Amino acid sequence: MEHLYDILNQVDGYIYPNEIALQWGILIVLYPYITGLVAGAFILASLERVFKVKVLRPTYHLALLTALAFLLVAGLPLISHLGHPLRAYEILMTPHFSSAMAIFGFVYLWYLMAVLLLEIWFDYRRDLVIWSQQSTGIKRRIYKILTLGVTDISPKALEWDEKLGYIITVIGVPSAFLLHGYVGFIFGSIKANPWWSTVMMPVIFLLSAMVSGIALVMFMYMVISRIRKVKIDMACLDEIGKFLFLVLILDFTLESLDQVHRIYEAEESFEILHLLVTGKLTYTLLIFQGLMGTVIPLLILGFFRISLPEEKVRKPLYFLASSLVLFGVFFMRWNVVIGGQLFSKSFLGFTSFKLGMVGLEGFWMALFWMILPFMILSLLLWLLPPWKKQLG
Amino acid sequence: MPVQLKTLLPLFALFILLFLIARHFLIPESFGKYGHYRADSMDEIAVLPIHYAGKSVCIECHDTEAEMLESDQHAGLSCEICHGPNAKHADDYDVKEFLVKDGSRIFCGRCHAVNAARKLENVIQVDVVEHHPEKENCTDCHNPHAVWEIKE
Numbered sequence: 001m002e003h004l005y006d007i008l009n010q011v012d013g014y015i016y017p018n019e020i021a022l023q024w025g026i027l028i029v030l031y032p033y034i035t036g037l038v039a040g041a042f043i044l045a046s047l048e049r050v051f052k053v054k055v056l057r058p059t060y061h062l063a064l065l066t067a068l069a070f071l072l073v074a075g076l077p078l079i080s081h082l083g084h085p086l087r088a089y090e091i092l093m094t095p096h097f098s099s100a101m102a103i104f105g106f107v108y109l110w111y112l113m114a115v116l117l118l119e120i121w122f123d124y125r126r127d128l129v130i131w132s133q134q135s136t137g138i139k140r141r142i143y144k145i146l147t148l149g150v151t152d153i154s155p156k157a158l159e160w161d162e163k164l165g166y167i168i169t170v171i172g173v174p175s176a177f178l179l180h181g182y183v184g185f186i187f188g189s190i191k192a193n194p195w196w197s198t199v200m201m202p203v204i205f206l207l208s209a210m211v212s213g214i215a216l217v218m219f220m221y222m223v224i225s226r227i228r229k230v231k232i233d234m235a236c237l238d239e240i241g242k243f244l245f246l247v248l249i250l251d252f253t254l255e256s257l258d259q260v261h262r263i264y265e266a267e268e269s270f271e272i273l274h275l276l277v278t279g280k281l282t283y284t285l286l287i288f289q290g291l292m293g294t295v296i297p298l299l300i301l302g303f304f305r306i307s308l309p310e311e312k313v314r315k316p317l318y319f320l321a322s323s324l325v326l327f328g329v330f331f332m333r334w335n336v337v338i339g340g341q342l343f344s345k346s347f348l349g350f351t352s353f354k355l356g357m358v359g360l361e362g363f364w365m366a367l368f369w370m371i372l373p374f375m376i377l378s379l380l381l382w383l384l385p386p387w388k389k390q391l392g
Numbered sequence: 393m394p395v396q397l398k399t400l401l402p403l404f405a406l407f408i409l410l411f412l413i414a415r416h417f418l419i420p421e422s423f424g425k426y427g428h429y430r431a432d433s434m435d436e437i438a439v440l441p442i443h444y445a446g447k448s449v450c451i452e453c454h455d456t457e458a459e460m461l462e463s464d465q466h467a468g469l470s471c472e473i474c475h476g477p478n479a480k481h482a483d484d485y486d487v488k489e490f491l492v493k494d495g496s497r498i499f500c501g502r503c504h505a506v507n508a509a510r511k512l513e514n515v516i517q518v519d520v521v522e523h524h525p526e527k528e529n530c531t532d533c534h535n536p537h538a539v540w541e542i543k544e
Contacts (some may be wrong), residue, residue: 014511093418096428113407122396148403152395161393 013349022341022353025361030369032183033333034074037373039180040213041067041207042172047243048195049169055239061123061386062215062224063217068116069377075108077369080360111179115172120145120384122165126153127389142383143296164225165356180209187336194269195276195340200258205258207251208329214244215325220377222319234311238304238317243327245301252294255332280350281339284331293328297321445482447471453485460537474499474536495531497521 007020045063048056079088092109095102129151132143150157181202188201218240225232262270277285300321305313338353356362425431450471451458461467472478476492501520510517520530527533537542 008507089418093415094428096421113404118400125396148399150395150399157395160396164394164396 010352011349012351013344013348015344015349015351016346019341019344020349020351022338024341025081025353026355026363026366027077027369029330029333029337030077030366031074031081032180032187032337033212033330034070034077034369034373035183035327036180036205036209036212036333037216038067038071038074038213039176039209040211040215041217042176042213043210044214044217044240044243046169046173046176049166050173053235053239055235058233058236059217059240061384062221062381063213064120064123065380065384065386066217066377067213068120070373071108071112071116071216071379072376073320073369073373076372077366080365080369083360095218100182100189100331104182104186107175107179107182111172111175115168115175119165119168119172122161122168124384124389125150125161126158127384129153130390131388139383157336160172164255177206180206183209186338189339190340192345193340193341194267195273198258198337200254200261202260204251204254204258207247207254208332209370210247211244211251211325212329214240214247215322215329218244218318219322219326222315222322224381230387232315234314237314238308241304241318241321244321245298245305248294248301248325250300252298272343275310276339276343276350280342280352281335285335285339288331289328289335292324293331294325297325297328442479444472445479449482450478457537460535460541464538464540465538466537481532495529495536497528497530500530500534 011020041063042110045060045067046057047053048063079085082088091099091102092105095105097103125147128143128147130153132140132147133153135143184205187196187205188198191197198315218237221237221240222232262273300317304317308314309317339349342353343350359366411452420430420432423429426434447458447470454471457471461469461471474492474494476490478490480487481491497520503515504518505520506517524533530536533542535543
C-alpha cells in the first residue's frame, strides 16, 4: 500500500490502477529489436543468393552468421523477463491457435532449425570436411561433428549442397518475413491499445527489421575488416548502402503514412496520442528515431546516390549512418513498447517509466543480452571464418 | 537421393520423434479434461486458504454495525476493506489479532486524500492535513460506519 502511494507521484491525470507500473520493460524492447536484426540480416544474405546480387558476396556468410548469433539470443530476453526459465518449454508442449505467442515458438523453431542452421550447414559443409582434415585437437573434433558424418565432397555432392541450399534460401525469405511480421502482429493485434492496434504494424516492423539488419551487417563488416586489417570492398559497401537507402525510404514512408492516417482520422484516442508524442516521447520518437535514426541517414545515403565522394569520406559516413540507423531502430521498438504503456486506456492520463540500472529488468541486464549475440558471433566467426572458405 | 538428405531426413525425423516423446511425458496428466488447461489446477486453487469471509458473513453476528453502515454513505463498502481480511475471525471470533481498527488520518486518507489521478465523482476528497485539524483522528469526529454521525 505504501509502495502504491509512493509511485502515484509518477502519474498525471486519471489512470487505472493496473496501468501505474509498466508490465513490459526494456527486455521486451530488446526482443523485437533482436528478432528484427535476425530477419534483416537474413534478408540481406538472401538478396545475394536468390536475386544473385554478386557484389554482396563478401558479406553473405557474415550476414548468415550474424543472423544465427542473434537468433540464438532472440528468445532469451523474453524468458528472462518472465522469470521462470524452467517453465519456458510449456508453451511449446500445449500450444493453442488462439495464442500468437505459442505459435511463435514454432515459427521460431522452424526458422532456426529448418532454415538458418540448414542453410549455413549446406554452405559450409565442404569447408567443414576440409577443415576437419586440416586442423587438430578439439577444433578437429568439432568440425567432424558438424559435418554430421556427411564427408562426401565429390562435385556431384557439392552440386546438391548448392541446389538444396538454394531451395532453403527461397523458403527462408518468406520465413524471415513471417518471423518478424509475427512480432509486429503481436502488437498490432492488441485492439485495446490505439498506439499499437493497426494493421500496418507487421509491415512496419518488417521494414524496420530489414533496415536494422542491413545496417548491422554493414556495421559488422566494417568493424571486422578493421580488426582483420583488410581492405573493405567498397563496391560491396556501396551496394549495401544502396539497399539500406531503398528500404529506409520505404520504412520511412510507411511509418509516416501510418501517422498521417492517425492524424487525419483523429479518432477519440488522438488527443492522448498527440500529447504522448509531443510530451513523453519527444526525445525518443522525434529526435532519436526520427531525426537521428531516419532523416540523417537518409540524407547521407541519399547524397551518395547523387554524387559519390571519395573513399576516405564515404567510409566514416557509412559507419555513422549504420550506427545511427541501429540506434534509431532501437528507439522505434522503445517507442512502440514503452510508448504504448505510458498512456491510460481511459485516455485521461499518463504514467512514467524509469529505467533502473540493476535488477532483472534493469539496464545492465539488457546490456548483457545485447552483448551476448556479439560474443556468440565472435565464436562463430572463429569456428566458421567466412574469409577462410575456399572460393568455388 | 543426395547423401545430405540421407543423413538430414532421419535426423529431423529423430528430432520430431524426440519432441513427441518428451511432449508425451511433459504434458500434465489432467490436461484437456475440461478444456485447454490443466484440470488439476482447479483443485489446487480450490484448496488455497480463504482470506476474506465477505460482508454477508460478518453481518450475521454484527448486526448493529451492519445497520449503521447501511444507513449512511459508506453503505457500498465491505467490512473487510477497512478491517482487513478476516476469514479466521469469522470462523472463530476469539481470533482478533488480525482485525484492523484504524481511524487515523492516514487510513481514511487512502480513499479520501486529495489525488488528481482519481475521479472526484467516485470518492469525495478532503485535504487530510487541513480538514478540521482540531482533533487528531478522523474517527474522533466521524463514526466510521455512519459517517455523518458526527461526535462533538
